[in-house]
Amino acid sequence: MARRQPTLVEVAQHARVSLATASRVLNGSNRRVGEELRHRVVVAATELGYLVNASAQALARSASPVVGLLVHDIADPYFSSIAAGVSRVAEDRGLVVVLGVTGREADRELSLLSTLRAHRARAVVLAGSRTTESLHTERLSTEMVAFMEQGGRVACISQDRLPVHTVVPANQDGARALASRLAELGHRRFGILAGPADLVSAVDRTAGFLEGLASRDDALPEPVLVHGAFTRDGGYQSTREMLARDSDITCLFAVNDVMATGAMAAIRDQGLRVPADLSVAGFDDIPTLRDLVPSLSTVRLPLEQMGEQAARLAFGDQPIRGTRTVRTRAEVVLRQSTAPPPR
Amino acid sequence: MARRQPTLVEVAQHARVSLATASRVLNGSNRRVGEELRHRVVVAATELGYLVNASAQALARSASPVVGLLVHDIADPYFSSIAAGVSRVAEDRGLVVVLGVTGREADRELSLLSTLRAHRARAVVLAGSRTTESLHTERLSTEMVAFMEQGGRVACISQDRLPVHTVVPANQDGARALASRLAELGHRRFGILAGPADLVSAVDRTAGFLEGLASRDDALPEPVLVHGAFTRDGGYQSTREMLARDSDITCLFAVNDVMATGAMAAIRDQGLRVPADLSVAGFDDIPTLRDLVPSLSTVRLPLEQMGEQAARLAFGDQPIRGTRTVRTRAEVVLRQSTAPPPR
DNA sequence: CGCAGGGCGGAAAGTGCTTTCCCAACCATT
DNA sequence: AATGGTTGGGAAAGCACTTTCCGCCCTGCG
Structure with missing residues (x-):
């Protein structure tokens, strides 16, 4: 079953040239090889079905692809x-x-x-x-x-x-800009699905969002933070928790789109409507999620x-x-x- | 910058054992090595920061991972x-x-x-x-x-x-079952977004769906087929074409979920509602797409x-x-x- | 006509590891 | 004490390539 692959030596012998020449023809080199020999080598390689052994090549070149x-x-x-x-x-x-x-x-x-x-x-x-x-x-x-x-x-x-x-x-800047835009829409009480407390991008996005809110002239009430997994189900859970805890919120920011998707599901399951009862925004602009209904407000990243x-x-x-x-x-x-x- | 990695010979010398012994200790073998030497080798390897060269190993073993x-x-x-x-x-x-x-x-x-x-x-x-x-x-x-x-x-x-x-x-069976269920719902005129005409799974799913319809006692009118790309945008385009061509259709089957997503978007863009005006079904049950609204009827594959x-x-x-x-x-x-x- | 130099072919020395084969040492039998 | 078997260490032969170095031949120039 496992037939041995022909090696370069065999190709060289078949073409009646040296190993060096065969190598130069088949696997590249800065040295040229005469037309006659080059041709013999190519023919021999095709006939034998030669294919270089990448491990050997990597070893000899001490460079791997x-x-x-x-x-x-x-x-x-x-x-x-x-x-x-x-x-x-x-x-x-x-x-x-x-x-x-x-x-x-x-x-x-x-x-x-x-x-x-x-x-x-x-x-x-x-x-x-x-x-x-x-x-x-x-x-x-x-x-x-x-x-x-x-x-x-x-x-x-x-x-x-x-x-x-x-x-x-631009996690922080993006989240900051998003916060401003949402505040401009008239929102005052925000909930943040902040993801894992120790995940750098989640933390940055949360911080940016908070900054965006804090930088406004009017003093907004402190947003409600809920931490949870960085996944769809994490978003779902966190949202349930958030809704149980505080019902004055008018806008939910999930630190990524996948969580936002879970959030929208949780909101629907509570019998609320997006955005009529509660606005939701995410982060990333995942292509596959662009067809959600209602379509998700988010921060686009060119992934x-x-x-x-x-x-x-x-x-x-x-x-x-x-x-x-x-x-x-x-x-x-x-x-x-x-x-x-x-x- | 590019510092040479220590080799096994160096480790062996450092531990004052043979190359063979070092190899047996570090990279596994069915032969045992005495406690004393084994320890010396391990220490030497750690001290030098030895890491096997996978290419050399693959070459020597003539087996790659x-x-x-x-x-x-x-x-x-x-x-x-x-x-x-x-x-x-x-x-x-x-x-x-x-x-x-x-x-x-x-x-x-x-x-x-x-x-x-x-x-x-x-x-x-x-x-x-x-x-x-x-x-x-x-x-x-x-x-x-x-x-x-x-x-x-x-x-x-x-x-x-x-x-x-x-x-x-079970492309064919799944599509067949889906067709039956949809027909049971009362649909009679179907549109099929059949994807590329030469793609095996698209063809199989289309065939299965047609079979499912044909196997019924009542003779249903011939479904309308539109071919197109196997993508979200392909689904969108195909749907526009389909709607322009035939407006009696009550149910659309897209041969995959991604196309179905495009279809739903196209239908909405035409001012129609899913499922009130037109039902849509897909195939695959892509996890990320499970939160579409309305949620997509489909055939689940355990991907x-x-x-x-x-x-x-x-x-x-x-x-x-x-x-x-x-x-x-x-x-x-x-x-x-x-x-x-x-x- | 002599010689330098470029072009091209080949021998052979690596590249870093595995594994076979050999051998010494040690143990337990008879 | 001789024998046989086991255990563990090491020398060395691969594994399949690349590349350096050597040398030949041919060309062109003074």
Whole structure:
């Protein structure tokens, strides 16, 4: 069953040339090979069905075409959009993408990074912010430094207080702008589905939103914060909790669209209407969620582009000096899920 | 910057043992090593920060931990759900997942497969059905046979008339069951957003739906078919076309949920209501789309599980004799987007 | 006509690991 | 005490490539 693949030696013998010549013809080199021999080699390779052994090549060249992409959850549309961007850039450059799914577990993240390091991966893109938990950040930092010392390049998506190239969405600014726009609509009492208390982007978005409210001339009442999982169900739960706790709220801000989706479901299940009884806004502008009804007001992040940018930072032809931070614009998109408050 | 990684020889020297012993301690072997030496090696490795070179290991063992996952579009929730399943199984087994995005291009698919072959990948999962175009199927078949002859294992998701293990969703049965249920609701004139005319699963679902209608005692009028892209926008376009062409339709079946989403948008944009004026049903039951309003009637496919099953077929510990076909159940889920026809 | 230099082919030395094979040492039998 | 079997360490032969270095031949120039 498992037939041996022909090797380069065999091709060379078949073509009656040296190993060196065969290598130069088939796998590229800056040295030219005469027409006659070149042709013989190509023919021999085709006849034998030769295909280079990538491991051997990587070893001999001491350079591998592998790059890594680490995401928390590939089924989450946020990450899969980013993955699409990263993968496009990688494939354009003939790189091989290794996908790692961390499940938001610090240990898995470290072990995946170490696997990538064992493969002498060229670069790695880490998507999704990590928690503020410092022990982990430190271990991650160590592992990343090791990776970079071995010549690997790293880019992160989402701020991480890590010493690497980063593509940061304007979490804070976006949330601030959103807050202003919602306040302009007339809302005064806000609820915030703040997500996990230790997740950097959730924290930033919450902070930005609070800032946006605080920066107004009129003093608004303190918003109600509920923490919960960064998922659809987390949004659902948090919303139930929020509604049980305080019913004066007229506008709910969920720190991401997926949570906002859960929120809308929870609100409906309570017999309330969006936006008539309660406005809802999210963050991210996930493409798949653009057809919700009522359509979700949110802050648009160019997810695929962010993936591409991170990829270029990490895979770019010439290494970038220092650590670059690319900030992506975040644009408020008000749709049907937000309206002036009732009454 | 790019510091050389310590090699196993260096570790062995540092621990004053032979290369063989170091290898046995650090990278596993069925031979035991005495406590004393074992300890010396471990200490030396930690001190030097040794990390095995995966390429060298793969070369020496002539076995690589790499498996491939080929999808058409990773941003599509259908594929990202499958990817989550595949990736979970792979990581459980310590395999490294290489993600390839084909963009539905035959050539990319072949070249990705060949890259995987060059890496001597253990196995590959091909997700998403290909077109019925025979030339490509043939070339793909050749490449896959080559892959299998070199000891690689293959599993497909979605029927492909290819000689490999396959996880097939009950496209035809599911669509047939859906058709019956919709007809029972009282619908008589159906429109079908049939997707690309040459895409196997689209064709199967359309065929199943037609069968379901034809199998009834009462003779229903011929459904209206519109072909178009397998995407949200494809669904939107096709629906506009359909509505322009025939306005007697009371129920629209889109061959996947993403198209159904576009359909609902198009219907709304025409000033019609779902399901009051027109019922809509999809296929797949994409998790992210479960919160649409009105909630979408569809046929549920256990996507993550399908990914896991395919992965087990492909990565399973003992090779499977013959080619196994696992059929997954497809369950009709009627929600709010379908109702008895108006009048 | 002599010689420098460019072009091109090949021998061979890596690249970092696994694994076979050999051997020494040690234990338990007869 | 001789024998046989087991255990664990090491030397060295792969694994499939790349690339350096050497040398040949041919060309062109003085």
